[in-house]
Amino acid sequence: MFGQPKGRKLPHPPKAKNKLIYGVVVAILMLVALFSARIKSQMIQNLRQSDADFQVHVIDVGQGDSILVCADGHAMLVDSGEAASGGKVAEYLDALGIKEIDYAVASHFHADHIGGFSRAIEGRKVGTILEPECPEALIPTSVAFETYLEAVEKSGAAYQTAKPGDTFSLGNAQITVVAPGVMDEENLNNDSLVMRITYQHTSCLLTGDMESSEESWLLEQGTDLQADFLKVAHHGSANGSGEALLSAVKPSFAAISCARENDYGHPAASTLDRLAQVTNEVYVTADSGTVVYLYDHETGHKWVLTEKQEETP
Numbered sequence: 001m002f003g004q005p006k007g008r009k010l011p012h013p014p015k016a017k018n019k020l021i022y023g024v025v026v027a028i029l030m031l032v033a034l035f036s037a038r039i040k041s042q043m044i045q046n047l048r049q050s051d052a053d054f055q056v057h058v059i060d061v062g063q064g065d066s067i068l069v070c071a072d073g074h075a076m077l078v079d080s081g082e083a084a085s086g087g088k089v090a091e092y093l094d095a096l097g098i099k100e101i102d103y104a105v106a107s108h109f110h111a112d113h114i115g116g117f118s119r120a121i122e123g124r125k126v127g128t129i130l131e132p133e134c135p136e137a138l139i140p141t142s143v144a145f146e147t148y149l150e151a152v153e154k155s156g157a158a159y160q161t162a163k164p165g166d167t168f169s170l171g172n173a174q175i176t177v178v179a180p181g182v183m184d185e186e187n188l189n190n191d192s193l194v195m196r197i198t199y200q201h202t203s204c205l206l207t208g209d210m211e212s213s214e215e216s217w218l219l220e221q222g223t224d225l226q227a228d229f230l231k232v233a234h235h236g237s238a239n240g241s242g243e244a245l246l247s248a249v250k251p252s253f254a255a256i257s258c259a260r261e262n263d264y265g266h267p268a269a270s271t272l273d274r275l276a277q278v279t280n281e282v283y284v285t286a287d288s289g290t291v292v293y294l295y296d297h298e299t300g301h302k303w304v305l306t307e308k309q310e311e312t313p
């Protein structure tokens, strides 16, 4: 005879109180998810309704960087956050209907920039992968770098090391590589790929995690660095974005990509102070969520959309 062996008790059904707590937690989580989806979809809707033909999206990936540049239906993805953020970048690209990426760029090989690369480009057609030269001694041995290399190989995309003076087009946007010019053998941040993008009467500067030594080299070249929109270097850390650079760039809008209460103290108060000297439109993804710079060439209108409204103190 089969049956319940004697002496063994059936597991207790969950107590009503536990059930209630579980139900409340699930309901709260669903509300939070629904609310954040609503904010995001509101921004995507606003983006779709805008007539901007040039857009620079600083996607909120927490502590890391991921920047999407769109021009006339063409797309360039610069960095993709940590591995855990790859899915978020992929979702964002999906929401905008981006199936093809003309250029996928690694600003440098730190995990908070290339970690999400594989997930972000998965299932998408990638034209060319661009990366900076990397000193032999600083080639990472990290899982993030291995995964990145596998993704590069699997993508079947063309693969190119970018150098200062290299130029390429993205729709009607012109992209010029302006740094790194000399290799920093000790600090990979100073080997970050820096690009200036011009489109009709607007421009932007993407700086990776450039710190002061790369910044000084760049300033010595006398290259035109003026940019309406600046993606502030190295998550707004104190060791970059000096006065000389900011006065060469003269940004009207600036965005800093970092997580709330991160371990590095980003963005540094000193950097925020220096930025405040040149513009009062500084957005931090930790507070604003995704930040998008837009330009409509017909009207000349330049503006910024954010995922969240800034909190009023």
Ligand SMILES: [Zn+2]
Residues within 6 Å of the ligand: 064, 065, 110, 112, 113, 209, 234, 235
């Ligand atoms: Zn970084």
